[in-house]
Amino acid sequence: MLEIDDLAVSYGKTPILRDVDVTVEEGEIVGIMGKNGVGKTTLVKAIMGLLEAADGRIVFDGDVVVDATEAATTDADRGGLGGRIADALGTSTPAGTWVGADERARRGMGYIPQGRDVFPELTVRENLRMGETINEDDSDFRYDDVYEYFPILEERSTQKAGTLSGGQQQMLAIGRALIGNPDLLLLDEPSEGVQPSIVQDITRDLERVNRDLGTTILFVEQNLHVVQNLAERCYAIDKGTIVDELDADRLQSREAVTEYLAV
Ligand SMILES: Nc1ncnc2c1ncn2[C@@H]1O[C@H](COP(=O)(O)OP(=O)(O)OP(=O)(O)O)[C@@H](O)[C@H]1O
Secondary structure (H helix, E strand, C coil), X not given: CEEEEEEEEEECCEEEEEEEEEEECCXXXXXXXXXXXXXXXXXXXXXXXXXXXXXXXXXXXXXXXXXXXXXHHCHHHHHCHHHHHHHHHCCCCCCCEECCHHHHHHCCEEEECCCCCCCCCCEHHHHHHHHHXXXXXXXXXXXXXXXXXXXXXXXXXXXXXXXXXHHXXXXXXXXXXXXXXXXEEEEECCCCCCCHHHHHHHHHHHHHHHHHHCCEEEEEECCHHHHHHHCCEEEEEECCEEEEEECHHHHCCHHHHHCCCCC
16 A cells, blocks of 8 residues: 655755655554654654655555655656756755645545644645545535544534534544545654543544545554554654564564653
């Protein structure tokens, strides 16, 4: 479903990610854990197409969506207009293969950003309607299904999203993404700003989504409960690169997991 090879991402001239290799098979729930500031958000944004890659490749559902490898960004591409402009400006070039975020969403990536980004002045229902703008292939997944997963959203359907608790907003963001009918759901710290009892609910809800809808899930987290209870396997990221991969057995060891978290 997703294959990331040798990915590097920079902010301006500052390298943030380097040599990132991550693979996610169809139907899996995979975590990427790491402490504050190690590059988790940067990685999710690069997968979604919100940040350019300085190097590496990303293949989604069999199609190359990013190819910023040297081979792809030299020769023909660098001879093109984009390459010449980039050369003239002395910037990194987007030459090579680049599929934008909107197109990645249309091809089946669903993204739930850190902080959720619900529209606070719109009602719950209006927020869910936003998910339909992504869904062009007549998904069967509609409001009623979202409400079945998250009954509280039906109770609050005419309430402004900004008045919901952190956990309810997270449910709303997940519901909105599901209406877009994603094959791959990318979540950036779903537990952030959510009270612990509700974090457990959200973990269970995401498992149910994976089981019932077959949605592949890739999340980044630094919450021990979510890492241990949601991930089937988990990468550890530190200082911008993948430093370990834990299978289901190792994930059960609190000691093994906390090494990579700020707990
Ligand atoms: N827009 C930006 N410009 C420059 N540097 C940035 C920018 N955004 C993030 N960084 C830096 O990139 C590094 C990785 O940040 P990132 O947000 O990806 O980490 P994170 O693991 O998601 O952290 P957190 O858990 O705090 O969200 C940090 O050192 C951060 O300061």
